[in-house]
Amino acid sequence: MQNLEGKVAIVTGGGSGIGRATSLLFAQQGARVVVADISLENAQATVAQIAEFCGEAIAVKVDVRSDADCQRMVEQTLERFGQLDIAFNNAGIGGYPHLTADYGVENWQRVIDINLTGVFNCMVHELKAMEAGGKGGAIVNTASIMGLKGTISGSAYCASKHGVIGLTKASALEAGRHGIRINAVCPGYIETPMTTTGDDLVADKLIQAELRRAAIRRMAKPQEVAELVAWLSSDKASFVSGSAYTVDGGVTAG
Incomplete structure (x- = not known):
């Protein structure tokens, strides 16, 4: 289904994981996509995959x-496509597995700068472009189930993701008068480089313990999160704003 036909979307962190899956799905649903990533090579790889089915995208x-x-x-988006309708602010890092007292201010600041201030930086310019365009828009921010609860050795990550949810709710109240909807997704444990390429045995044991208590006892595929993001970005979610949606297989249900 071409739910996003005629739309232009930005995806940050679009070079891998959930960002790549969402970029591909956006393009499959008819959107023109700006794939943004700190790794231009990874972003270009996503664009190449989109080109395989004749989708239109650029890497930034x-x-x-x-x-x-x-x-x-945002300026490059407007120069190339003339509009901005959708933004998925997804770029982020997992942080450092240390107790709060041992975390260190430099590690703390890096996690906050990328996961929270990074979303803010994107939203500032996305909102201005959408407001100037006068046609509304949809913004989705990546939070986490750790934005809804706490976890040992994850104080900075939890703080950053709680902050994303607060930023999402406050901004949604402001942007509604411009026809702009803003929501957050809260993924659980997803098969991405963030969860599958580390060597942290403690974190792995915690993940496995949580999955054993979940309703659906497995990690999700990035595509399963992308489907929710695409729905929130489409006109089918026209009355949905200021919400944080879990996509976690029931990890937080118990």
């Missing part, structure tokens, strides 16, 4: 910690 190198990068990303 973006470090979301940089306000100038985020501004340039």
Whole structure:
């Protein structure tokens, strides 16, 4: 189904994982996509996959910690496609598995800068473009189930994702008068480089313990999160704003 026909979408962190899956799904549903990532090579690889089924996309190198990068990303979108209808602010990192007292201010600041300030930097320029366009829009931010609860050795990550949910709700109240909807998705444990390429035995044991208590006892595929993002970005979700949706197989149900 071409639910996003005629739309233009930005996806940050589009070079892998949930971002790549969402970029592909957006294009399959008819959107023209700006694939933004700190790795231009990874972004270009996503664009190449989109081109395989004749979708239209461009790759942009973006470090979301940089306000100038985020501004340039939106400017390039408008220069190439003339509009911005959808933004999926998904770029993020997993943080460092240390207790709060041992975390260190540099590690803390890096997680907050990427996961929370990065979303803010993107939204500032996306909102201005959507407001100027006068046709509304949809923004989806990637939070986490750790934005809804706590976890040992994850204070910075939890704080950043709680912040994304707060930012989403506050901004949704502001943007509604412009016809812009803003929501967040809260993934659980997804098969992405963030969860499958580390060597942290403690974190792996915690994940496996949580999955044993879940309703659906497995990790999700990135595509399963992308489907929710695409729905929230489409006109089918026209009365949905200011919400945070879990997609976690029931991890947080118990």
